[in-house]
Amino acid sequence: MVGTLAPRRDIPSATVSRLPVYLRALHEFATRDVTRVSSEELAAQAGVRPTQLRKDLSHLGSHGVRGVGYDVGRLTAELTNALGLNRSWPVAVVGMGNLGRALAAYSGFATEGFHVEALFDHDPSVIGDLVGRHRIASMGELTDVVARLGIAIGVIATPANSAQDVADALVGAGVRAILNFAPVALALPEGVACRSVDLATELHVLAFLRQPERVGADVGRGQ
Amino acid sequence: MVGTLAPRRDIPSATVSRLPVYLRALHEFATRDVTRVSSEELAAQAGVRPTQLRKDLSHLGSHGVRGVGYDVGRLTAELTNALGLNRSWPVAVVGMGNLGRALAAYSGFATEGFHVEALFDHDPSVIGDLVGRHRIASMGELTDVVARLGIAIGVIATPANSAQDVADALVGAGVRAILNFAPVALALPEGVACRSVDLATELHVLAFLRQPERVGADVGRGQ
DNA sequence: GAATGTGAACTCCTTCACAGCA
């Protein structure tokens, strides 16, 4: 038995991927100086149903008050803690094409302790260039830089054919969380967390949904 | 009973979101001049299990040969057809910040009939600027341009607070498929297909998976 | 009275085991 201390065991992965959405919805209420919300209000802001929200939150323990609702500040703290967002998460981006440069500068990445701290590319003609505050480093420097800066998350924004090599280099350097934008299935050792974002696939799915035969369909990770 | 002619009814949405991955895996084999693959080989390339692949393909009808495998060319044609990729899909990108510009130029978007044909932004200081081959148009031009170019898919790459207005404008102009990068839940009428890509959420989930208590976990849309 | 928390039902997806066919 591993940890009676941790009240956060076995959270379903579907729930985990909605927690950040709830956190953002809470921030929205906080900026409006709302201090208390019902599951109905919070769910509407997050784009889910109230029962879904309550079931999800129940996995973190009871933090609402029956007949009243949730305290915005308290629930925010609870979610922040559950997601591990009360520390810093240094990020490295590998691949300085259009997408990689945009990600390096993307303001949505610079929230909640995530900070892009290192940039890498394979192409000698761009190494040394500045993107935002950072110099593009060579792949040869990756191991040292990752260790020195304590990089926790590696973002792969290379073409498909170099993504596996990059993943291997990141894992070899000690990175154990990867966000992959290359359209390829990465082979990774046990214990390395990976999320893939596949932009072309999203378009393909939309194309399918919009075919004449299936007008009216509304499937997928929609809204 | 609805349509014995169409062999493509009621494909589970989980299957639909894997079909593009299979198609890409098939392209990979085709470039190596492989003409026949087993479900095991194709599944390995796609990063799924063989039984999953076979079950998914079974929703499209039987296109393999027992004891032999699948014909790469034939299955490619079948998937291309099922996904509706044998036509052109004009795309518009709204929001010309870092991410929008990268998406406008992203080569992964320029595959299989998807072509970025129009760019829009709200900010007068960038309207008229060229990004790639295209001039940034104003939001006021959106309705006309969408109609004239027959835009089928709208990509929203604006900040969260303008995303709903943009979505309304796109839908009002006749767009019925939206790819949303803004971190907000869009309210859309029935019949409008939407997929959301939330970059900050992906980082949050990775942070959760990498917390000390849950080393070893390997959840999510991983690999 | 009002809104949360949760067992149970239900739906959807994945995996298994094997029948069916070249």
Place this chain on the structure above:
DNA sequence: TGCTGTGAAGGAGTTCACATTC
């Protein structure tokens, strides 16, 4: 014999209904 195709079993996620608590 070898590999596909698929009914059935198993597992995961969502929704319902309602007991519970302030």
